[in-house]
Amino acid sequence: MRIALLSDLHIGMHRPRLVQPMLDAIADAAPEHIVIAGDLVQRARPDLFAEAEAILDQTGLPWLCVPGNHDIPLMNVPGRLLWPFRDYQSAVPGPREPLLELPGLKIIGVNSTFPYRWRNGRLTSRQIERVKHLARTGPTLVVQHHPISLLPGETKELMLNAENALSGYDEAGVDLVLTGHLHSFNTATSASGMTQIHAGSALCDRVEDPPNEIAMLDVEAGEFQLTRMIAPKDGADFVAQPPIALPSRH
Ligand SMILES: [Fe+2]
Numbered sequence: 128m129r130i131a132l133l134s135d136l137h138i139g140m141h142r143p144r145l146v147q148p149m150l151d152a153i154a155d156a157a158p159e160h161i162v163i164a165g166d167l168v169q170r171a172r173p174d175l176f177a178e179a180e181a182i183l184d185q186t187g188l189p190w191l192c193v194p195g196n197h198d199i200p201l202m203n204v205p206g207r208l209l210w211p212f213r214d215y216q217s218a219v220p221g222p223r224e225p226l227l228e229l230p231g232l233k234i235i236g237v238n239s240t241f242p243y244r245w246r247n248g249r250l251t252s253r254q255i256e257r258v259k260h261l262a263r264t265g266p267t268l269v270v271q272h273h274p275i276s277l278l279p280g281e282t283k284e285l286m287l288n289a290e291n292a293l294s295g296y297d298e299a300g301v302d303l304v305l306t307g308h309l310h311s312f313n314t315a316t317s318a319s320g321m322t323q324i325h326a327g328s329a330l331c332d333r334v335e336d337p338p339n340e341i342a343m344l345d346v347e348a349g350e351f352q353l354t355r356m357i358a359p360k361d362g363a364d365f366v367a368q369p370p371i372a373l374p375s376r377h
């Protein structure tokens with residue numbers, strides 16, 4: 128089974144010339160499902176959410192998404208505090224913490240976006256307990272926008288309760304945690320074998336970011352393989368890199 132991993136599309140501050148190449152790369156890789164770790168749009172406006180939805184629907188694939196901080200209002204404080212997810216949910220109806228059970232992999236969506244802490248987010252103990260409960264059986268991928276640990280040299284502040292999420296997920300046997308927000312790909316594996324996949328940004332046009340990228344996750348008999356697909360800044364296509372084997376805990 129193959130799943131496309133996307134994050135940080137930032138529609139509204141994206142590279143329009145990379146939209147079709149991204150769609151072509153997804154079509155060529157032929158995943159069965161798409162998972163998105165938030166920041167669909169740059170600003171939480173209905174027209175941008177509609178554009179993001181239209182792009183994703185062109186894949187013809189089912190897609191699962193969790194909110195990122197850019198998916199709730201920033202400057203519109205009443206909107207952010209009173210109806211933060213209203214426009215997001217017009218493009219992404221259904222639960223903000225979706226659960227998907229695919230053959231051989233359970234995907235647990237977690238909403239780490241918190242209107243009172245716009246940039247860095249938080250998780251509650253209850254959210255962590257939910258993941259621990261759901262992760263008890265079989266291979267599991269958790270997807271949330273905010274990282275639960277930072278990479279060496281990263282200066283962004285962690286979300287509230289990140290350490291408890293890291294230890295809780297790890298103890299519960301979670302295999303993979305897909306996070307976005309940093310716009311810089313990396314992986315970090317704990318001593319007991321849980322791997323956090325820091326996704327790159329699929330389409331964001333921020334000049335200081337590394338090149339845009341998406342990834343494909345192959346799951347076969349509990350084994351994981353990750354293939355990054357990178358669009359060089361002066362290039363026009365997402366180019367597949369040599370696959371990386373990720374540890375399995377089952
Ligand atoms: Fe982002």
Ligand SMILES: [Fe+2]
Pocket residue numbers: 166195196197272307308309
């Ligand atoms: Fe973000």
